[in-house]
Amino acid sequence: MKMEVYFYKVLNMSSVVIVVLFLTMVVTKLITSLPSKKKKSVRVPPVLQAWPPLIGTLIRFMKGPISLLREEYPKLGSVFTVKLLHKNITFLIGPEVSEHFFNAFESELSQKEVYRFNVPTFGPGVVFDADYPIRMEQFRFFADALKVHNLRGYVDPMVREAADYFSKWGESGEVDLSVELERLIILTASRCLLGREVREQLFDDVSALFHELDNGMLPISVLFPYLPIPAHGCRDRARAKLAQIFSKIIASRKRSGDKSEHDMLQCFIDSKYKDGRETTESEVTGLLIAALFAGQHTSAITSTWTGAYLMRDKHYLLAAKDEQKKLIEKHGDKINYDILSEMDVLFRCIKEALRLHPPLIMLMRASHSDFNVTTREGKTYEIPKGHIVATSPVFANRLPHVYKDPDNFDPDRFAPGREEDKAAGPFSYISLGAGRHECLGGPFAYMQIKAIWSHLLRNFELELMSPFPETDWNAMVVGVKGKVMVRYKRLHVS
Structure with missing residues (x-):
């Protein structure tokens, strides 16, 4: 009981x-x-699911992030997360969700963590190896070197380099346009950025060393920049030799006290931090390397795509040639900064080529705080602290709700009255970044490409002989795949 x-x-x-x-x-x-506004309206982004678990998404991502975006954007929308082993990458695609990405402060979204693989190439104490306040001052040095009064002084060397280079072409012939433009771009950059001493006396040596630096930037370098492989060994030796060369040039200029040289090298030598400290030889060398890396590939690739499209779409080729004829009638054969600025048709052609083929397929930041984004459909997502946040210029620049017939080459989309990049709001055109981290070298690149193509349009008949080029998705900086064979014939103006 x-x-x-x-x-x-x-x-x-x-x-x-x-x-x-x-x-x-x-x-x-x-x-x-x-009812709770946050609980009701805010959610974490959808997560890409792939098989097998853990490595399925990594396999898809390594096959190509652009193909992944093309497949998943229609299903997951403009905000979604990809889990790559221990990292979460959250994509923000389109102008509606990109404002914080481009305008956030470094304390909120940081470049330093995701781009540290550049440190062995650029060197210690500069850009992504510098603390934020120092890096911002170094970016100020870049901005000062690229102000309008300095850009004006770069035009004459650009024009002379182009005229001298193309004077070596015969009366007619065939060339690989991508190779020719890459060679000319490095010559122009050497004169305007690296200085007279390099261009006139040390170009071959410095060019070869930069080539070794370039070859040391591999996809594996992004994850393991100090991996002891032959390419990294060559990179490090080339970086050390470049430091020796520039140290001698910088020391020589400082001893002479001559500040008459008009190039980025002298701008960096003359730069001072806010506390009055002068730039060191190591810093100047690193900043020059960073400047050349940032601009060389972008300008060469965009120049090539611009030419390929002009030769394929005769309407725009004729429009660009007609613009040059009118400028010759107005100004004669002279080309300066102001005349380059009048080349609106050519500018729109370059801008459209760059929209379709931005050399950088992904931009990334490390998130240090939670933030919300709202899609054009009205869905609000919370992006957690600790995520890598990414966007893709290649994909975002071809969104059909932003650009009409986005896969077509249509420079007139930027003409007055249409201006599709502005009509859709800020951050619709991100080939050169945007907002707080917009590429400082954009004006220099446009000016450089216009100087080259104005010469070609004025002096040659050009015809694309090979098939229209494909995109080389396997390159670190995405350019054209294979040869771009062009037949040229020199014009003789009576």
């Missing part, structure tokens, strides 16, 4: 516990279901 009473009491107590637990769950559910 006592045992039965005991079991009855235990059973009764268990029933009470169960009832209490049940009521607690009901009350909790009711409380959590009460």
Whole structure:
């Protein structure tokens, strides 16, 4: 009897516990279901699912992030997360969700963590190896070197380099346009950025060293920049030799006190930090390397795509040639900064080629705080602290709700009256970044490409002989795949 009473009491107590637990769950559910703006409208981004678990997304990502975006954007929308082993990469695609990405402060979204693989190439103490305040001052040095009064002084060397280079072409012939333009761009950059000493005396040596630096930037370098492989060894030796060369040039210029040279090298030598400290030889060298890396590939690739499209779409080729004829009638053969600025047709052609083929397929930041984004459909997502946040100029620049017939080459989309990049709002055109981190070298690149193509349009008939080029998705900086063979014939103006 006592045992039965005991079991009855235990059973009764268990029933009470169960009832209490049940009521607690009901009350909790009711409380959590009460209206709450955050709980109701904010959610974490959808996560890409792939098989097999853990490595499935990594396999798809390594095959190509652009193909992944093309497949998943229609299903997951403009905000979604890709889990890559221990990292979460959240994509923000389109102008509606990109404002914070481009305008956030470094304390919120940081470049330093995701771009540290550049440190062995650029060197210690500069750009992504510098603390934020120092890096911002170094970016100020770049901005000062690329102000309009300095850009004006770069035009004459650009024009002379182009004229000298193309004077070596015959009366007619065939060339690989991508190779020719890459060679000319490095010559122009050497004169305007690296200085007279390099261009006139040390070009071959410095060019070869930069080539070794370039070859040391491999896809594996992004994850393991210090991996002891032959390419990294060559990179490090080339970087050390470049430091020796520039140290001698910088020391020589400082000893002479001559500041007459008009190039980026002299701008960096003359730069001072806010506390009055002068730039060191190591910093100047690193900043020059960073400047050349940032601009050389972009300008060469965009120059090539511009030419390929002009030769394929005769309407725009004729429009660009007609613009040059009118400028010659107005100004004669002279080309300066102001005349380059009048080349609106050519500018729109370059801008459209760059929209379709931005050399950088992904831009990334490390998130140091939670933030929200709202899609054009009205969905709000919370992006957690610790995620890598990314966007893709290649994909975002071809969104059909931003650009009409986005895969077509249509420079007139930027003409007055249309201006599709502005009509859709800020951050619709991100080939050169945008907002707080917009590429400082954009004006220099446009000016450089216009100087080259104005010469070609004025002096040659050009015809594309090879098939229209494909995109080389395997390159670190995405350019054209294979040769771009062009037949040229020199024009003789009577």
